[in-house]
Amino acid sequence: MRTILTLASMRIRITLRNKAFLFFSLVMPMGLFFAFCGILAGGKPEKVAYWMGPILSFTVMGTFWGLSVQLVTWREQGILRRFRLAPIPASSMIGSSILANYVLILPTVVLQLVLARFIYHVTSFGNLFSVIAFVILGITSFGAMGLVVASVTNTMQETQIINQLLWFALIFVSGVTVPLAALPHMVQRIGLFLPSTYLVSGLQRAIVYRQNMLSLSVEVVSLASWAALAFFISSQLFRWEPEAKLPRNAKLWAVATILPFILLGIWENHNGKLLSTAAAMVSDRPTKNAPVPEKAQ
């Protein structure tokens, strides 16, 4: 544990010295916060509360980007092999990156909640415990996704291409930038296979409908199992050396990490209520199929 803490503390320090990190993890999420709250929500507290789900999801999901880039850079530059000379297991190396991510991302999340409270007068964030749990779960699971990307890409160029493809899919087909209900029906159905959809949905339902963790168990279990699977696969595929070859079936294992969402996507497409709930939240009136809010906003 001491090794993980030592590594995490080093990661936090050097990341805070990186201007690109400050731009992508503070300036961009804050820009999105003001754009969504000021323009899309028109500054109205109840609408700002609705948009806090996508805003927090955007902030949390961005963690995968920096994490994968840092790991690949360290491997390419031979930094990881210097660490390998010390008695450090691969699990400490990757565990420390997730731990550092909590410390690096949570202040932005707190800032967004505080500003929503004091600038846009949002009086309630619904079930705050659920909100915090989803933020933590999001940092863990999307961070683990970054680790999987780093473990199956060999160069920074390759990592950036994969990151961009993932990022655009995750933010445009999941309700992060455009409400799920506003997307074409076919796109909504594709969105049901993406983890970001369940993160946004979980956060929005926790905030708008004040739902507790039990009511959100589908989202919680899917994100948690994805995180565990991704963490396990990335620790198995972890490579210290720049020239280390990727095992032949590694990419297959990486793709296998999304299994929880393939199963969930199939189930949601047939029996699920996520789309109707998403539509109800946009129209501000719960539908017949949507879960009944415990207490109206």
Place this chain on the structure above:
Amino acid sequence: MSNPILLVENLEKHYEDVHAVRGVSFSVEEGEVFGLLGPNGAGKTSTIEVIEGLRLPDGGRVSVCGLDPQINPNELKSEIGATLQATSLPDKLRVGEAIRMFAGFYKRKRSPDELLNRFGLAEKRNSFYNQLSGGQKQRLALAMALVNDPRVLFLDEPTAGLDPQVRREIYTIIEELKAEKKTIVLTTHYIEEAERLCDRVAIIDHGKVIAAGTPRELKQSSANTTRVEVRLSKPVSDGALKNLDGVVDAREVDGAYVLHCQRTAPAIVALVKHLEVENNELVSLEIATPSLEDVFIELTGRRLRD
């Protein structure tokens, strides 16, 4: 040679179709400075990285401080220190942070401040890694390699790519460690480094140890020839010089002619006579005993840096 701290037996290492290490064997005693001398690509780094536990061997046996790198990797890493040839640290990590962090990974440790002072890095403790010169980076690498007070220190090409002044600084540091009886295994392709620093040397080429012993023993084995290096006003053929009385070998090296002579005086007389006949002039003449480079040339027919 009774109880070696490092034992390597018939080590083999392949990379796809390259057979990098072919049955390398040697042992190192406690307190000894042992050198693996050979040209680039000879298999030195592969050998040392298998010993450090960074690479898996394809055959043979390695024991460091009684530990097998494959069976006890973490125990081994606590006992050894190393500088690597191709390595780095995060650009925005400060010197003081780097050494304190690495100290945190070990149970047995030396004071990071003492190491920074010793390696002349105390003033640089707040500098970022990417602000350091090549020499400072290498001194930091050495300081970090000593942070766990290792029983065996591995230095892979510790002065490669450094300018002569910095190289001498590193030599002084290694000589100090040698005086403290620290066991050191270093790889190098610099003759001077091996001759100056090592108690014993294994000459390695194409993945095999082709000679081993103290630098003196190796040089003595070099057919008892004397090395005569001459510069001439006009070029001559190597063949003409090789046929001179007392000369066993002659080669042109960087504009000079290196003659290996079994009988020095007759060889010089013959050379001067030959130059008179050819209307050539002697610009300079230097007589020296053979170096490890000459030993390598004799064994392989190539220069070390080729």
